[in-house]
Amino acid sequence: MILIKCPYCGERDQSEFANGGEAHIIRPKNPESLSDKDWGEYVFYRNNPKGIFYERWVHTHGCKKWFNAVRNTSTDQILKVYKVNEKRPDLSEFQNTLKSPSGEPSVGSGNFAVKK
Amino acid sequence: MVLLIVKKKYSIGSILKNSLSNNENWGKMWRSPNPKKHYDVIIVGGGGHGLGTAYYLAKHHGIKNIAVIEKGWLGSGNTGRNTTIIRSNYLWDESAYLYDHAVKLWENLSEDLNYNMMFSQRGVLNLAHNEHDIKEIKRRVSANRLNGLDTMWLDKNEVKDLVPIMNTDNLRYPVLGAAYQPRGGVARHDAVAWGYAMRADELGVDIIQNCEVKGIKTDNYKVEGVETTKGFIKSKKIGVVASGHTSVLAATAGVRLPLQSRPLQALVSEPIKPVINTVVMSNAVHAYVSQSDKGELVIGAGTDGYNSFTQRGGYDVIEETVRAIVELYPIFGKMKMLRQWGGIVDICPDASPIISKCDVEGLYFNCGWGTGGFKATPGSANVFAHTIAKDEPHKINAPFALSRFSDGRLIDEHGAAAVAH
Numbered sequence: 001m002i003l004i005k006c007p008y009c010g011e012r013d014q015s016e017f018a019n020g021g022e023a024h025i026i027r028p029k030n031p032e033s034l035s036d037k038d039w040g041e042y043v044f045y046r047n048n049p050k051g052i053f054y055e056r057w058v059h060t061h062g063c064k065k066w067f068n069a070v071r072n073t074s075t076d077q078i079l080k081v082y083k084v085n086e087k088r089p090d091l092s093e094f095q096n097t098l099k100s101p102s103g104e105p106s107v108g109s110g111n112f113a114v115k116k
Numbered sequence: 117m118v119l120l121i122v123k124k125k126y127s128i129g130s131i132l133k134n135s136l137s138n139n140e141n142w143g144k145m146w147r148s149p150n151p152k153k154h155y156d157v158i159i160v161g162g163g164g165h166g167l168g169t170a171y172y173l174a175k176h177h178g179i180k181n182i183a184v185i186e187k188g189w190l191g192s193g194n195t196g197r198n199t200t201i202i203r204s205n206y207l208w209d210e211s212a213y214l215y216d217h218a219v220k221l222w223e224n225l226s227e228d229l230n231y232n233m234m235f236s237q238r239g240v241l242n243l244a245h246n247e248h249d250i251k252e253i254k255r256r257v258s259a260n261r262l263n264g265l266d267t268m269w270l271d272k273n274e275v276k277d278l279v280p281i282m283n284t285d286n287l288r289y290p291v292l293g294a295a296y297q298p299r300g301g302v303a304r305h306d307a308v309a310w311g312y313a314m315r316a317d318e319l320g321v322d323i324i325q326n327c328e329v330k331g332i333k334t335d336n337y338k339v340e341g342v343e344t345t346k347g348f349i350k351s352k353k354i355g356v357v358a359s360g361h362t363s364v365l366a367a368t369a370g371v372r373l374p375l376q377s378r379p380l381q382a383l384v385s386e387p388i389k390p391v392i393n394t395v396v397m398s399n400a401v402h403a404y405v406s407q408s409d410k411g412e413l414v415i416g417a418g419t420d421g422y423n424s425f426t427q428r429g430g431y432d433v434i435e436e437t438v439r440a441i442v443e444l445y446p447i448f449g450k451m452k453m454l455r456q457w458g459g460i461v462d463i464c465p466d467a468s469p470i471i472s473k474c475d476v477e478g479l480y481f482n483c484g485w486g487t488g489g490f491k492a493t494p495g496s497a498n499v500f501a502h503t504i505a506k507d508e509p510h511k512i513n514a515p516f517a518l519s520r521f522s523d524g525r526l527i528d529e530h531g532a533a534a535v536a537h
């Protein structure tokens with residue numbers, strides 16, 4: 001269970017929200033010169049990091065407003081919530097707790113098959 | 117004669133022999149060697165798909181110097197975290213061929229591996245709850261029949277005959293009919309991993325558990341090997357079959373994959389006497405259920421609604437799932453649930469897998485199985501082994517190439533999935 005602090009309504013249960021996938025995706029500025037591969041990248045490819053992830057949420061069962069969040073996908077800890085018109089926080093603000101790209105965090109992974 | 121029977125790892129003879137020593141002397145099913153410095157092929161991921169790939173590489177393609185590297189223990193990922201449903205009633209030709217290739221292999225797998233998969237072809241029902249469902253499901257039944265699959269349409273009374281405990285009328289979305297595939301069913305998930313592991317090991321495959329691959333090393337678009345917690349291991353061919361973690365590993369080799377990783381939950385009830393002898397799935401009421409041989413109900417539904425690598429998932433998803441189950445089967449209303457877990461599934465934009473080469477020479481991916489990889493285990497492993505050995509896809513997995521996300525030849529199976537993604 002995740003508690004999300006909506007920038008407009010305050011802290012609510014995650015089930016009130018819907019996730020909108022990766023944040024800060026910009027539509028290509030020069031669509032006519034894009035190759036099929038570039039279009040494929042824009043339409044289908046999204047980052048899928050284990051660790052720090054910039055994502056969009058919408059408070060569907062509340063104010064219905066969109067906002068952005070930074071979450072650690074290896075622990076589900078929400079590190080920062082900010083409005084869509086605010087600047088994207090720099091990655092250096094957050095600490096990635098994983099020792100290797102596919103490693104397990106010491107708390108919160110739920111994967112008990114892996115020896116820490 | 118007796119000697120011959122005892123020589124096999126599992127036979128009446130070996131059971132008799134081991135019963136004499138209180139069953140304390142059964143040997144290990146596979147070795148646990150230290151990794152060598154170099155392998156011809158390295159498979160990253162010791163689940164059913166990965167172990168099966170190693171088995172078919174060794175058995176059909178004559179490659180003996182193979183390692184399977186697993187971060188935890190064998191089958192501790194999604195192979196041990198699914199609801200074991202097997203079927204091939206997919207809409208599009210490409211998927212029907214791929215998944216039915218798997219079902220055909222399932223049918224002989226216990227014999228092939230001489231290890232009981234407990235494969236039970238008890239049939240799979242996909243319920244229709246509204247006019248749109250009926251049209252969509254009948255279309256799928258017709259498509260399946262054109263592809264030679266044994267799917268058929270059942271009306272409400274036929275469904276009720278098969279599953280008498282189902283509440284077909286007194287619910288918001290009444291049951292109006294169903295697609296039925298009698299060859300579908302369930303199998304024992306652990307047995308798949310262990311069976312493949314044991315036979316691959318006998319063919320000389322090194323199975324290395326509790327060893328995490330930290331990165332894939334490449335040089336000028338060629339793979340060189342993998343960096344692991346047990347040191348660097350060289351190989352010119354690497355097959356990544358790491359489900360939810362595949363895109364994370366791909367990134368270490370500079371490869372981007374169109375995958376999103378999400379938790380998919382399942383839960384198991386206390387054991388009860390047999391009440392349901394088939395597998396029932398419902399898209400609109402959104403849950404699926406079957407009963408294990410132990411008597412537990414095995415229940416699942418959709419993924420959690422956000423990317424995550426935590427193998428737990430949220431309670432609201434369980435609540436929704438159980439609500440659907442109780443609506444369809446009021447008899448389960450007072451049952452207790454014993455266990456719940458989440459597996460990290462990698463979902464493709466078109467809900468079909470990727471079994472493909474990539475821009476890096478010697479690097480192969482078998483991923484994107486999303487919420488339905490277990491059913492495909494033997495078929496997936498079989499064609500992936502072919503892809504790695506020949507450096508070109510088998511005709512069955514050729515359409516499942518990574519290139520479809522730039523040339524647009526998607527295989528859109530959102531509608532055919534067990535439940536909506």
